[in-house]
Amino acid sequence: MRRVSMTSNSRRHPFSSLGEISETRYWVYLLLLPSLLLLFLVVAYPTIYGFVISVREMRLTRPGLNGWVGMKHYISMMSDRVFWISLKNTAIWVAAAVMIEMTLGFIAAVALNRNLPGTRLFGVLILLPYFLPNVVAGHMWALLLDPRLGVINDILVRLGFLSSYKAWFADPNTALAATILVEAWHGFPFFALLFLAGLKGIPEDLYKAAAVDGAGSFTKFKLITVPMLKTVITAAVILRVISLVNSPDLLLVLTGGGPGNSTQVLSLYAFQTAYRDFNFGYAGALSVVMFFILMVFATIYIRLSRITKE
Amino acid sequence: MHLSKREFLAASAVLALAAGLRSANAATAINYWHHFASQSEMAGLAKIIQLFAAANPDISVTQESIPNSEYMAKVSSAVVAGGRPDTGMVIAERFADLTAMGALVDISEHVNTWQGKANLPDNRWTGMSNEGAIYAVPAYAFVDWMYYRKDYFDEAGISAPPKTFDEFLSVCRKLTDPSKNRYAFGMRGGAGGFKYVIDVMEAFGSPLVKDGQAAIDKPAAIEAITFYADLFRKEKVAPPSTPNDSYRQIMEGFRTGQTAMIWHHTGSLIEISAALKPGEQFATAPMPAGPKAHIARVAYAGNGIFKEDNVEAAWKWISFWGETDAAIALLEATGYFPASTAALKDQRITGNPIYAAATQTLEFGRLPNSFVGAAGWSENVVNPTFQAVLTGQLTPEQAVDRMIEGLEAALR
Amino acid sequence: MATLSLKDVRKSYGSVQVLHGIDIELEDGGFLVLLGPSGCGKSTLLNIIAGLDETSSGDIVIGGRSVSNLPPKDRNIAMVFQSYALYPTMSVERNIGFGLEMRGTSVDRRREAVARAADMLQVTHLLDRKPANLSGGQRQRVAMGRAIVRDPDLFLFDEPLSNLDAKLRVEMRTEIKRLHERLGTSIVYVTHDQIEAMTLATKVAVMKGGYIQQLADPRTIYERPANMFVAGFIGSPAMNFLRGRLGRGKSGWQFMAKDICLNLGRSKEKLEEQEVILGVRPEEFKVVHHDIAAAFHGKIDVVEPTGPDTMLTSLIGGQSVIARVGPRFAGRYGDDVSFTVDPTSVNLFDPQTKLRITW
Known part of the structure; x- marks a missing residue:
């Protein structure tokens, strides 16, 4: 510090005052400023903008109508049939997909954690679905389940489960279930990966201690594995739920929300409202509702998992 | 001589800048958004760009292919957030939405002094104009028609393609045999299926919009929906996958021999010809006529200017598409019907019997419905609602009610 | 239990x-x-x-x-x-x-x-x-x-x-x-x-x-x-191992190496003259000032006081030896130093088998 001030005295270096600030505790904030600014621009601004357009009329094809409309979109949402269907479908789609993915992911993680010969190769194979972009996975499954050429239909018919090829996505009774299975296939490696990391972090000694104490496999699972993975599970579920609620791409590829809205979810509805109706205001309101649903979900979920931990 | 790193960077920056300036002097660069995707379409486009470059060495065109389903999303984002292209493709169905959101530049003045206008009769311009102002230059047309399996027809002893809906139904019954996994009609129930729902409604005498107001004639519409949905629900002449079948699936169904007839337009001729033998395995026919009207769409597609920055160069580019050379280049690559009458006289069209149905359709075909909100209503209301009828979730009556309700909301 | x-x-x-x-x-x-x-x-x-x-x-x-x-x-x-x-x-x-x-x-x-x-x-x-x-x-x-x-x-x-x-x-x-x-x-x-x-x-x-x-x-x-x-x-610092030879002396067995001559006394066991390794715990070394009585003669290399003890590293006939000596040890680097060892406290090892030789 002394040396800095000496230099500034003798030569009045242009950066000397900066050098002096760098010795104070404000320097930290100054260094953080650019990233905070960036964060604000990238995160806060779009979010706020989303809120703003949700209380405005913003229909690209009717520029004349633009203006403040307050809660109008939210009120009309209450009587919007498709909104309620989408809400219900979103809940089913997310809950079912997360549960199946978590179960499959856990089984995969436990299997991979055994360090048996070949697990390394198997580990890569198991992750493959997750590497596929949603759109690619969607088209692939659309083909696998295709009512004319689909391999899966062929297998099921040969095994005698089906009498003829079934159009899985054309029947409102099977469309949502079929899309959930595709999503589960695509998403379970996410859980497998996180669970595997979590499992690796559980000290072997705990299981040994439990074995000496006389705990069986189920007790070990319940009292060691699950609690030790709790943070991982919480984080994984929240991340997955957020991404499932927010990404319409798989459904867009597989069914486009059909048949007859039977696979319509909020994200897809908002997407279609924005980019087919060009009704950005209403789409914004839908997104805000999704935002709050996710916020409430995350808060409750985190609180619940903490309560049970204490 | 030794250059420090900093000096080197500075020098290269200056050089780069100089190079940039020089190229800017040499040519005006414009970009072009389109939704051509297939190999044949891209080949046609490449040819047109090549011809254009030869005729206009001072203008360079950068093309950008956007998937058709995302085209409007991208354009509307560009309109809202900036980043418009100089020029872009405009199809008739989207014209109303594009002009309403102010995406297109008025080119009336250019058109009226353009000598190529003579080759494009008035009806070509109708779909590209709004309140007397012209916004795009027509380039090619999609003419609706029907593809049918000639061999299946022969096998069933049917001498000619159906001319009316009644004939269509009776032919359908003859051609369907689920035990052989054969269905008469590849109905499009999935994405894009709304188009034919609307056509059938009009064929039964129900308009959509009159003077900016929803004008669906409820009884006629119900009759239409019942007739059309019954092909799947009651007659079962469409494959079980119908409610989710969109373009790819109906094409697959027809090419693999599962279906005997599909409704589509001239744009898929090349693709089908690649799988089936024209004239022997398949043939084309005009769309069958409904009880009240004979509906088939002739949708002109063209190109518009999206921003004013390079308007002169942009105009040269989009008007070039209307010239005979470009139209023929596109026809050769893709089989797309030219908008220009000069190109229509080309031997490749007049000499090919498979095109006869399209030429015929040009005489009675209508422009697609074009009103603001049409696309959103069709895709977000008509499609799911009709699907719900197909799958038995809604009755035709309920479906029509919802369509009217949705249409009113869209026009509001 | x-x-x-x-x-x-x-x-x-x-x-x-x-x-x-x-x-x-x-x-x-x-x-x-x-x-x-x-x-x-x-x-x-x-x-x-x-x-x-x-x-x-x-x-x-x-x-x-x-x-x-x-x-x-x-x-x-x-x-x-x-x-x-x-x-x-x-x-x-x-x-x-x-x-x-x-x-x-x-x-x-x-x-x-x-x-x-x-x-x-x-x-x-x-x-x-x-x-x-x-x-x-x-x-x-x-x-x-x-x-x-x-x-x-x-x-x-x-x-x-x-x-x-x-x-x-x-x-x-x-x-x-x-x-x-x-x-x-x-x-x-x-x-x-x-x-x-x-x-x-x-x-x-x-x-x-x-x-x-x-x-x-x-x-x-x-x-x-x-x-x-x-x-x-076992032991810290570790036991010192010194190479040398087991031989017969006037009053019984002797361990001999350069600058070392340790009388081990008589043994009930049958021993042979052979190369051996002598193992001495550091604390068994006693510093002596009368050269004649000493068995080990060397020079001080390092002196490390630890408080209760001082660790003394010496070179004896080219072999390094650590001795634990009293806290008040006053020698310095280069000084001559001599030690005695209680012969009953040492161990002999066979250099080949590394096993202890009973004696």
Whole structure:
């Protein structure tokens, strides 16, 4: 510090005052400023903008109508049939997909954690679905389940489960279930990966201690594995739920929300409202509702998992 | 001589800048958004760009292919957030939405002094104009028609393609045999299926919009929906996958021999010809006529200017598409019907019997419905609602009610 | 309380054999320390005794009962782990009582037993806490409480002190010794720390490479190591090894090397003149100022006072020797120095076999 001030005295270096600030505790904030600014621009601004357009009329094809409309979109949402269907479908789609993915992911993680010969190769194979972009996975499954050429239909018919090829996505009774299975296939490696990391972090000694104490496999699972993975599970579920609620791409590829809205979810509805109706205001309101649903979900979920931990 | 790193960077920056300036002097660069995707379409486009470059060495065109389903999303984002292209493709169905959101530049003045206008009769311009102002230059047309399996027809002893809906139904019954996994009609129930729902409604005498107001004639519409949905629900002449079948699936169904007839337009001729033998395995026919009207769409597609920055160069580019050379280049690559009458006289069209149905359709075909909100209503209301009828979730009556309700909301 | 015997216990992983025929007998109430460098097989042996690992062959008998085929919970053992292995989601009370809980002990008896164990280990005030809120030493106590609460036949300790800081380690070592004296339960204790072995054990098994190098009481291990490995592994600073020759002198056997002539006296054993290695503990060297009486003559190399002692490194005939001398030693680098050694305290090793020569 002394040396800095000496230099500034003798030569009045242009950066000397900066050098002096760098010795104070404000320097930290100054260094953080650019990233905070960036964060604000990238995160806060779009979010706020989303809120703003949700209380405005913003229909690209009717520029004349633009203006403040307050809660109008939210009120009309209450009587919007498709909104309620989408809400219900979103809940089913997310809950079912997360549960199946978590179960499959856990089984995969436990299997991979055994360090048996070949697990390394198997580990890569198991992750493959997750590497596929949603759109690619969607088209692939659309083909696998295709009512004319689909391999899966062929297998099921040969095994005698089906009498003829079934159009899985054309029947409102099977469309949502079929899309959930595709999503589960695509998403379970996410859980497998996180669970595997979590499992690796559980000290072997705990299981040994439990074995000496006389705990069986189920007790070990319940009292060691699950609690030790709790943070991982919480984080994984929240991340997955957020991404499932927010990404319409798989459904867009597989069914486009059909048949007859039977696979319509909020994200897809908002997407279609924005980019087919060009009704950005209403789409914004839908997104805000999704935002709050996710916020409430995350808060409750985190609180619940903490309560049970204490 | 030794250059420090900093000096080197500075020098290269200056050089780069100089190079940039020089190229800017040499040519005006414009970009072009389109939704051509297939190999044949891209080949046609490449040819047109090549011809254009030869005729206009001072203008360079950068093309950008956007998937058709995302085209409007991208354009509307560009309109809202900036980043418009100089020029872009405009199809008739989207014209109303594009002009309403102010995406297109008025080119009336250019058109009226353009000598190529003579080759494009008035009806070509109708779909590209709004309140007397012209916004795009027509380039090619999609003419609706029907593809049918000639061999299946022969096998069933049917001498000619159906001319009316009644004939269509009776032919359908003859051609369907689920035990052989054969269905008469590849109905499009999935994405894009709304188009034919609307056509059938009009064929039964129900308009959509009159003077900016929803004008669906409820009884006629119900009759239409019942007739059309019954092909799947009651007659079962469409494959079980119908409610989710969109373009790819109906094409697959027809090419693999599962279906005997599909409704589509001239744009898929090349693709089908690649799988089936024209004239022997398949043939084309005009769309069958409904009880009240004979509906088939002739949708002109063209190109518009999206921003004013390079308007002169942009105009040269989009008007070039209307010239005979470009139209023929596109026809050769893709089989797309030219908008220009000069190109229509080309031997490749007049000499090919498979095109006869399209030429015929040009005489009675209508422009697609074009009103603001049409696309959103069709895709977000008509499609799911009709699907719900197909799958038995809604009755035709309920479906029509919802369509009217949705249409009113869209026009509001 | 029970005896433990291991009979020809072998263990291999695939083609790699990690234990080669281990035979150990531990008396009732004994304290067996398995001592050795890492990778010597001591932890594997402990896991095998616990039943956490299976033997490839051999038998394990606890209190006269063969337990080789029993799961850990049926062996009536308790184990304390290096990482403490406390269940993070359970309170200290439940942690301690968990073994009883799993065995279906009634809540009242459990509470009583936990209270007694907690009292003995002075963790009663911690019973409601979670392990995360305990210090290292407290966790160690809880882990021990979890072991003693069940009153098992045998305690197994797997390096229980190695995660503690030096001061706490000494404290807990005393605690373990006290506990053993109070409870009288047999203990098997794994460590790589020779001080723990010396202070705690009634019997030490020094292991290396899956073999027991020596199994004896700590004093024997220290004073009469069976081979050079044991001799070198135990003691700090390590035993000095000096190359030389065993020969006959006027008054019996002599060890001779450059600048060294140590009279060993007569021996009942049959010895031969041969090359040998002389092993001398650093504390056995006595500095003498009368050259004539001295057996070792050398020059001081390094002087390291440690407080209670001074470590003196000298060069004797080209061989480096460390001696532990009194704190007030006044020599300096380069000074001449002479030592005597009590001949009964030294060991002779065969340079080929590395085994101790009995004499």
